[in-house]
Amino acid sequence: xxxxxxxxxxxxxxxxxxxxxxxxxxxxxxxxxxxxxxxxxxxxxxxxxxxxxxxxxxxxxxxxxxxxxxxxxxxxxxxxxxxxxxxxxxxxxxxxxxxxxxxx
Numbered sequence: 001x002x003x004x005x006x007x008x009x010x011x012x013x014x015x016x017x018x019x020x021x022x023x024x025x026x027x028x029x030x031x032x033x034x035x036x037x038x039x040x041x042x043x044x045x046x047x048x049x050x051x052x053x054x055x056x057x058x059x060x061x062x063x064x065x066x067x068x069x070x071x072x073x074x075x076x077x078x079x080x081x082x083x084x085x086x087x088x089x090x091x092x093x094x095x096x097x098x099x100x101x102x103x104x
Contacts, residue, residue: 033063033070042076 036047039060043050053059060079063070 031072031074033072036069039071039076
C-alpha cells in the first residue's frame with residue numbers, strides 16, 4: 001500500500017498475486033481447451049448435434065465460461081474411448097438389428 005498525493009491510501013490488493021504461478025495454472029497449460037467449433041470440427045458434428053448430446057447428458061464434459069462452452073481435450077478423448085466399438089455386434093447396442101450408419 002502507498003498513499004496518494006492527497007493522503008489517501010491506495011491499495012493494489014487485486015494485483016498482489018497476479019505474477020505468481022501456482023500448480024493449478026501449470027495443470028491448465030498441460031491440456032488444451034477446445035471451443036465448440038473446434039470440437040465440432042474434430043468430431044465432424046454440428047453444434048446442434050453437440051447441444052442435443054448435452055440435453056440428453058451424453059456429450060463430453062464441458063466448462064461454461066460466460067456464454068461459451070470449452071472442452072478439455074483429455075475429457076473428450078476419454079469420452080471417445082468410452083464409445084469405442086470393436087465389432088459389428090457392438091454397433092447394435094440397442095438390439096434392434098439396425099445400424100443407422102452414424103458410427104455412434
